[in-house]
């Protein structure tokens with residue numbers, strides 16, 4: 001390997017580590033995150049407080065070019081530090097983890113490049129956040145490192161991008177509001193993607209294809225993808241989302257089915273709904289949050305969890321009437337076809353040769369800035385008298401979900417971990433955004449321009 005030890009090229013004391021090291025700074029999302037840190041947390045006139053941070057990656061020339069660009073674009077007065085290593089060289093990662101309070105990584109596919117960095121962070125008790133949506137890899141990391149990370153006090157927070165931040169923090173927000181208004185959390189939460197516009201990068205497609213390729217040759221990976229509780233701690237890997245729909249809810253026009261592959265009319269919102277392709281990832285993350293926060297694994301439910309009866313599901317919302325039905329059925333058909341094509345090796349290879357972006361490429365700046373997403377969440381529960389209550393919420397942003405908004409989410413996650421403001425009793429282990437950082441992260445994202453709103457909702461209205 002080229003680098004036995006990652007070294008940096010500006011004066012920096014090993015005894016005072018960087019607040020944040022951005023690993024993968026020269027990639028498509030990495031660059032967006034670097035620009036965000038430079039614009040908001042590095043300039044001498046910043047109102048947000050400067051941070052000490054470094055850009056890191058495998059290619060010194062690319063890192064130096066990025067540093068020059070950042071300096072020019074954001075008029076930075078000081079030189080940023082550069083750390084050089086390689087994802088496949090454990091010694092260089094050891095050096096990077098030792099010099100950081102938080103490592104924020106965009107180096108994916110994570111199943112291919114991510115494990116050595118996790119190991120280094122656990123060894124040094126360094127906090128960590130990433131953008132993975134690769135469920136089978138997250139499960140491997142939980143199995144191998146959760147206990148060790150807990151003992152070392154290293155918080156490993158996966159899925160800090162569009163997958164699965166709006167789902168996980170949106171549900172936490174609904175439950176906080178429910179506790180405030182009704183004194184208890186909702187038993188059911190449903191997320192509906194009402195509108196979104198955005199693109200794909202080569203890195204995301206490489207990660208998606210990598211996951212499906214593993215699934216096509218490995219039964220264990222397939223069963224992890226299909227299991228709604230695959231990311232839960234041992235002892236909590238079953239629950240109400242495996243079962244059939246609650247009959248009582250059906251009578252009241254509410255739906256709480258598990259993963260939705262088909263089209264169906266949703267009476268709660270009066271619109272047709274169809275599948276949401278990221279639901280199998282997000283739903284598992286939200287269920288892990290519930291288990292970790294409520295201590296379900298030790299059979300003494302309490303704390304800030306949502307309870308053992310909690311159900312959660314996601315889908316895409318279309319309009320009412322015929323046009324809504326056509327879109328919902330069309331999306332169901334398209335999703336099934338896409339999954340079928342990508343899971344079939346010759347068809348996947350054909351797709352890869354088409355004009356899809358390569359790693360390092362992604363949507364244009366204009367597309368990122370004109371992108372957006374709008375998500376609704378509906379929660380319902382029952383009070384002591386058995387009467388149903390509802391809470392409704394919105395999570396939204398006026399940037400491309402997978403890139404513009406994702407870069408803000410990852411950057412603010414790293415800062416939330418570095419600042420010590422996370423309000424979680426969990427000081428180590430494989431955590432989720434909600435269980436590891438909680439509402440302080442939501443506040444940070446609101447301050448950064450994202451919308452998080454919740455209010456009481458009259459189910460009979």
Ligand SMILES: NC(=O)c1ccc[n+]([C@@H]2O[C@H](COP(=O)([O-])OP(=O)(O)OC[C@H]3O[C@@H](n4cnc5c(N)ncnc54)[C@H](OP(=O)(O)O)[C@@H]3O)[C@@H](O)[C@H]2O)c1
Pocket residue numbers: 024025026027028029030057058059062085086087088106107108109110113131132133159160161162163164201202203204205207208358359360361362401402403406
């Ligand atoms: N959760 C979400 O919502 C979300 C959204 C967007 C992306 N993602 C995920 O984020 C990841 C990055 O996406 P992207 O589009 O930014 O990908 P990308 O442009 O391909 O960037 C990948 C980065 O990894 C670096 N890298 C590759 N091999 C390496 C090695 N051996 N050692 C060190 N660094 C190495 C690359 O370095 P070079 O610059 O030197 O090539 C680059 O910085 C993907 O896994 C993607 O799925 C998730």
